[in-house]
Amino acid sequence: MKKAIIIGAGIGGLASSIRLKSKGYHVSVFEANSYPGGKLTEISGNGFRFDAGPSLFTMPEKVEEVLSVINGVDVDFEYDQLDEVCRYFYEDGTVVKGWGDANKFAQEVEEKLQVSAKDVMKHLSKSAFIYETTAELFLEKSLHKLSTYFSLSTFRSFVKLPFLNINSSMDKVNTKALKHPKLVQLFNRYATYNGSNPYVAPGILNIIPHLEFGKGAYFPKNGMHAITQSLFHYAKKAGVEFHFDAKIEKLETLSGEVTSARYMGKDIKADVFVSNMDVVPFYKNLLPNSKLPQKILNQERSSSALIFYWGIRKEFESLILHNILFSENYKEEFEYIFNKKSVYHDPTVYINISSKHNKKDAPKGCENWFVMINVPADSGQQWDDLITTCKRNILSKIHRILKVDISSFIEYENILHPQLIQNKTSSYKGALYGSSSNKKMAAFFRHPNFSNQYSNLFFCGGSVHPGGGIPLALSSAKIVSELVD
Numbered sequence: 408m409k410k411a412i413i414i415g416a417g418i419g420g421l422a423s424s425i426r427l428k429s430k431g432y433h434v435s436v437f438e439a440n441s442y443p444g445g446k447l448t449e450i451s452g453n454g455f456r457f458d459a460g461p462s463l464f465t466m467p468e469k470v471e472e473v474l475s476v477i478n479g480v481d482v483d484f485e486y487d488q489l490d491e492v493c494r495y496f497y498e499d500g501t502v503v504k505g506w507g508d509a510n511k512f513a514q515e516v517e518e519k520l521q522v523s524a525k526d527v528m529k530h531l532s533k534s535a536f537i538y539e540t541t542a543e544l545f546l547e548k549s550l551h552k553l554s555t556y557f558s559l560s561t562f563r564s565f566v567k568l569p570f571l572n573i574n575s576s577m578d579k580v581n582t583k584a585l586k587h588p589k590l591v592q593l594f595n596r597y598a599t600y601n602g603s604n605p606y607v608a609p610g611i612l613n614i615i616p617h618l619e620f621g622k623g624a625y626f627p628k629n630g631m632h633a634i635t636q637s638l639f640h641y642a643k644k645a646g647v648e649f650h651f652d653a654k655i656e657k658l659e660t661l662s663g664e665v666t667s668a669r670y671m672g673k674d675i676k677a678d679v680f681v682s683n684m685d686v687v688p689f690y691k692n693l694l695p696n697s698k699l700p701q702k703i704l705n706q707e708r709s710s711s712a713l714i715f716y717w718g719i720r721k722e723f724e725s726l727i728l729h730n731i732l733f734s735e736n737y738k739e740e741f742e743y744i745f746n747k748k749s750v751y752h753d754p755t756v757y758i759n760i761s762s763k764h765n766k767k768d769a770p771k772g773c774e775n776w777f778v779m780i781n782v783p784a785d786s787g788q789q790w791d792d793l794i795t796t797c798k799r800n801i802l803s804k805i806h807r808i809l810k811v812d813i814s815s816f817i818e819y820e821n822i823l824h825p826q827l828i829q830n831k832t833s834s835y836k837g838a839l840y841g842s843s844s845n846k847k848m849a850a851f852f853r854h855p856n857f858s859n860q861y862s863n864l865f866f867c868g869g870s871v872h873p874g875g876g877i878p879l880a881l882s883s884a885k886i887v888s889e890l891v892d
């Protein structure tokens with residue numbers, strides 16, 4: 408039986424382990440942490456449970472697909488579709504309900520912002536068009552194999568490229584189509600789904616709203632961590648071997664192949680090696696003497712996050728699972744994140760409350776608030792000072808918008824910031840989504856899913872093609888399993 412070693416048990420590593428197992432490999436996963444899931448993990452304290460990383464679940468079919476690749480192996484994985492996906496709050500008291508049903512959302516916008524429902528629907532159809540034109544090429548295939556370019560579907564995508572707004576920023580496209588600043592802000596926010604800046608990132612990223620309005624947003628029973636748990640249990644049932652607290656220190660190579668992975672001073676041999684690590688520490692630590700793909704490693708990182716996990720001794724009827732409290736000057740907020748490498752004094756605040764769906768995530772009469780703002784990737788900022796300032800600004804924003812000073816209701820607190828994200832998952836500079844998608848050809852410049860130097864070395868996860876986020880990390884695992892063939 409051929410042997411495969413997977414380095415890292417993030418979502419991409421778990422999915423790769425299952426897919427290679429289904430191809431008959433003996434698969435061993437080595438994970439530096441004592442638990443699987445990487446960024447997709449959970450924390451708890453004082454009777455509160457929090458999903459520590461991802462909170463928005465789209466394209467559940469990608470998880471289902473992995474959980475069905477091996478005949479006779481079954482695990483439970485249940486989820487509900489969200490009726491109202493997100494509630495948007497503005498400083499002047501306007502509240503827009505982001506219904507998952509596109510028509511209902513368009514009616515809501517017409518009523519609250521006086522933008523015609525027809526214009527909203529037209530904008531959403533454009534988003535669907537971008538998805539239908541590009542998804543197969545950009546999300547399902549390796550962009551770095553010549554064979555990809557000799558297919559009819561690729562040809563069709565390329566013919567339509569001039570209509571995909573590659574040469575304008577998301578903001579320009581949204582402003583032209585929607586005009587109303589509040590609605591433009593709402594659509595610009597989708598750039599943050601891959602850690603980008605809507606004032607720079609190409610309009611093709613307007614594909615993202617289609618995921619919510621066209622394909623739907625979901626929430627797994629037992630929370631986001633259930634995705635990790637399901638994949639992990641499925642892999643174990645299928646016979647994948649896991650090693651935790653098992654950091655791979657180095658790879659040995661010979662004649663264009665990786666021969667072994669070093670763990671606790673021992674060299675473990677295998678036929679195929681799959682890295683689920685962020686590519687930057689991978690090259691720097693595991694292959695220090697190899698030629699580095701310097702251009703790729705120097706790419707701008709995506710944004711990171713500052714998160715306060717707050718156990719709140721109160722319930723808020725005005726809030727749902729996903730809530731956004733918008734900043735008054737969105738452009739300035741992104742100027743701070745990407746250019747000044749700091750945090751604007753009036754940040755957009757995201758409040759995720761999983762106990763709205765999963766009652767056991769908080770004690771009775773309480774709620775588990777995951778309060779996040781977008782911040783720059785780590786470049787040596789004084790995070791202790793920034794955290795103190797940001798906490799004050801966030802509390803003041805919540806006070807202004809919800810008309811409640813929540814500080815006295817916080818009975819549990821935990822904090823995650825870029826340096827901690829890097830420490831816990833080895834993600835370079837604590838970026839959430841690997842390299843940013845701010846450049847128009849970013850999709851083509853991400854690290855490929857294979858190595859140009861070593862024929863049996865492959866890459867999956869959010870720092871390589873097709874990019875960050877749960878669905879894309881799962882796609883990367885599928886592409887890897889096809890390339891291994």
Ligand SMILES: Cc1cc2nc3c(=O)[nH]c(=O)nc-3n(C[C@H](O)[C@H](O)[C@H](O)COP(=O)(O)OP(=O)(O)OC[C@H]3O[C@@H](n4cnc5c(N)ncnc54)[C@H](O)[C@@H]3O)c2cc1C
Pocket residue numbers: 414415416417418419420437438439440443444445446447459460461462463464465653654655656683684685712714828831832833834839840867868869870874875876877878880
């Ligand atoms: C705060 C936050 C919010 C997010 N929100 C969303 C969201 O709402 N929706 C969404 O879809 N995505 C979201 N994301 C992004 C999503 O979490 C990631 O894109 C995805 O989980 C990345 O998975 P991955 O496969 O790249 O592995 P990672 O999660 O990056 O895990 C990599 C694993 O490799 C291990 N490792 C590293 N080095 C070694 C080594 N030398 N030896 C062994 N193991 C090693 C690490 O310990 C880690 O467990 C969010 C991320 C964060 C942090």
